[in-house]
Amino acid sequence: IPDNIPPVISSMYVYRLNEKPFNEFTPKQYFQVAxxxxxxxxxKVSTINLSGEVGFGIVATDRHSGNSGLNxxxxxxxxxxxxxxxxxxLERFxxxxxxxxxxxxxxxxxxxLKRSIQKSFVDPxxxxKIYSNLVNNGRINFNDGKLHQVKYVITDSKGNKSNLAFNVQADPKAVINTPNLPAGTTYQYSNVNEFNSxxxxxxIPKGSLYNDLNFVYKKLAKPxxxxxxxxxxxxxxxxxxxxGFEIWIKADSTLKKYQNKALIVNTNRSSQGGYFENGYVKAKPRNFGSFFIAIDTIAPTIVPINIANGKNMAGLSKMSFRISDNLSGIKSFNGYIxxxxxxxxxxxxxxSLWHNFDEQTKPGKHSFELILVDMKENTKRYAIEFYR
Structure with a gap:
């Protein structure tokens, strides 16, 4: 694809890091780009007044000539x-x-915001392995009262470049403080971190956090x-x-007869998997969120698309189904002719689930059985006869 169009820079952000870990409370300022x-x-801005430790971020995309794709x-x-x-x-990604x-x-x-801002500072x-030329991990201190030149150079894979240049005046009065964080516990990114109640x-295993974390836990009413x-x-x-992380949630006494059906869900009722052991249900969610114990006692569903009991399938190359499970997910499917x-x-x-007919299924009458099992061993059987 011919490409001689330089990358498009659409906006720039200033993060007031203030010697603290980056998180959702880090104050940020949005700057339009012309x-x-x-x-x-x-x-409409040539100089930004800043004080203390800041980081920058940029929104940039590469438009290939000859197609409308943003890369x-x-x-x-x-x-x-x-x-x-x-x-x-990004080559070594x-x-x-x-x-x-x-x-x-x-x-x-x-x-x-559904906005992809690339931070120009690196979480510890x-x-x-995509970073180089780092000074203080890209965190810049503006404490000297002087005027500084800042410049971004954005390059696409074909070597086309775009520049964004502006001035920063180090100004001790241009402070934006980080808001006070909610009461929590400091977890260091370089450690294994445990919370117990x-x-x-x-x-939280070592290597899961990108930054030190002000960890907040709340217990909310049972759904x-x-x-x-x-x-x-x-x-x-x-x-x-x-x-991700590991979680153990203590089960109510009402779970007793459903222990083998138990799993952990988030508040969208999306399964996180899990199993019951010693009074707790254990799972490994990939993201933080709100979780509780639920059970899955409902078998998967089978919807036949092009087959029915007694149907002549002679002109068809395959039999097709749509399958689904309400919660824990499908563990296995097995078909028998x-x-x-x-x-x-x-x-x-x-x-979609299907079987392509082959020479094993000769002309004449046949039986077919499909068995679906979900992660909690709930089983659905579908059995019919058909002709070829």
Missing amino acids: GGNGNYTLN GVYSIELFLDGKAVYTSA SFENSKAINAHVDYPALLN GNPL EDVKVV QSNAFSAIHQIHNNLTPLHL DGKWVLMEFDAKTA
Whole structure:
């Protein structure tokens, strides 16, 4: 694809880091950007007055010539008075760390504003190997009362460049303080962190936090239906996790006869998996949120698409179904023609399940059975006869 269009810079952000970990409470200022064709300035502003420790962030996209696609930019360089203080280049981005893109961007803004702001400062627990030329991890102190030149250089994969230049006046009066955080417990990103109460235990493994965390826990009332514990609010979903965490929730006495059906759900009633052991249900959610114990006693559903009892399937190359489960998710599916196991193929995106007929299924009458089992061993059987 021909590409001689430089990246588009649409906005710039200033983060008042104030020597504190980045989180959803970090004050940030939005600056409109003017210009185009590789040269950008701040809209109606040439100098920003700043004080103390700040970080910058940028919204930039690469528009290929010849198509309308917006692509990620290849590299972002930030210069202070002509010296590089931050570079990110996406060539060395490895797949096993792809979740850490949540530490590269302003994750609260991604969730709340659906806006992808690339931070130009690096969280201490961010494992990505895409950074170089870092000075103080990209955190800049403006404490000297002087005028400074700041410049972004954004490059796409073909080498087309765009610049954004502006001045910063270090001004001791230009302070924006970080708001007071809610009462919580400080968890260091470099440690294993544990929270224990009578009803819940949480373990955040080392390598899961990207920053030190002011951890907040709340216990909320038990939901009205299909709930066997209180709701446990484990921090909030604005803090991204690299490895998830482990949770043990104490079960009500009412769970007794359903212990093998128990799992943990979030308040959207989305299954987090889990199993019952020694009075608790244990699971490994991927993100913080609010959780409680529920049960799954309902078998999966099977909807036949092109087959019915007694139908002649002679002109058809396959039999098709749509399958689903209400909560814990489908664990296995097995199909049998005339008592012999046959290959069933599944497409998770469309929840479609099918069997392609082969020479094993000769002309004549046949029996077919489909058995679906969910993660809590609830079983659904579908049995018919058909002709070829």
